[in-house]
Amino acid sequence: MLSKSQIKLITKLKQKKYRLQHGFFVVEGIKTIQELLQSKLTLYTLFTTETFNIDAKDEVLITETELKRISFLTTPNKALAVFKIPKPKPINTTGLILALDAVRDPGNLGTIIRLCDWFGITDLVCSNETVDCFNPKVIQATMGSISRVNINYVDLVDFFNETNLPVFGAFMEGENVYTKQLPKAGVLVMGNEANGISKAIEAVITEKISIPRFGNLQATESLNVATATAILLSEFRRG
């Protein structure tokens, strides 16, 4: 059974300000929930139409109609879990770090978090203008990777001014990434979907790189930020 206050809390968690206020975020879908239950994240309450056989005090059995009332999805998927937002760890500056300058699309951020997980990027640093990583659409796209990547929201200019790492940024006129020597430790910056890397960040980039285009002159001007990130992380890791 769902209480009114539970419905109210969950509905609020769609919005960033309430996620920050309450310190909770919502996860939907059996597979992702199961994966997160096995992670270091802390469950607050699981609302589900079928028991997960976890501690009874953490689980609330609900009907499909009740799930529809609280779900953020058009087609709810059997369970909805509320987890505690973890406190981010300090940024580990010994390896390759990915930094995002105002990435706005939740699907893109979710895909990028999954890429970090795949390529063993432990630290993702987001500008304060980047979409919140606990946005339900981001969580949906991460497929469970959210628990394995340390994500900090910071003032990127301050962060770059404090680090001695080389800072790589993707630009149309940068050096060919396929022939450039790439280091094991450094920061790769990816920019906003429409505007790319901002002027303020461009000023602190030490190495401009670019993915060569193979199409004809009329070809697309740019790649989607998530696919460009995929190619660049692959280049840094392939050695």
Place this chain on the structure above:
Amino acid sequence: MLSKSQIKLITKLKQKKYRLQHGFFVVEGIKTIQELLQSKLTLYTLFTTETFNIDAKDEVLITETELKRISFLTTPNKALAVFKIPKPKPINTTGLILALDAVRDPGNLGTIIRLCDWFGITDLVCSNETVDCFNPKVIQATMGSISRVNINYVDLVDFFNETNLPVFGAFMEGENVYTKQLPKAGVLVMGNEANGISKAIEAVITEKISIPRFGNLQATESLNVATATAILLSEFRRG
């Protein structure tokens, strides 16, 4: 002014069966429409709130309220164009071809078409189970690339049986793509979001390849199909 029959036609074009029946598809957003007007695609009618200064018989000036009635978007973007669906050209089998085995998500297909355009892949071959490339959400994600990639829907098994090209497929247990010699001509097959490459197609794959994972053992099982396609096309092209 919009006529009732125009509203009815456009609304129908949301569905694949009516797109096939009428031979038209819908494009929204000024930038993409402008790009497609300069392509080899044929415009049927442009419905717009601001003139594009094209041949008056091709342009219908409408109000924002009228645009809202016909738009497929939550936030309509000044214009909606109806273009003729082009007849695909025969598949060019002299270079690198990308084949999709039941990719279902419109956003993924759109991103993949944009990747083909970037990497100069002239031919995309889709299984009949793959989402229709003239689906409005696909068009939205292609950012204009739809006019520059030749897309055929075929029975993939028949197509592979008729070709002498090496057929590469992405599998978890495939050969490391970073160290494998990749040819200039061949087919790369990408599978369905949830199930990967189907058994029937697996049987005709001549080379299994894989993108190495760098995360720890608990890391994500797989990459999103669009990001995996980005990395593999980049590997084929980088030489």
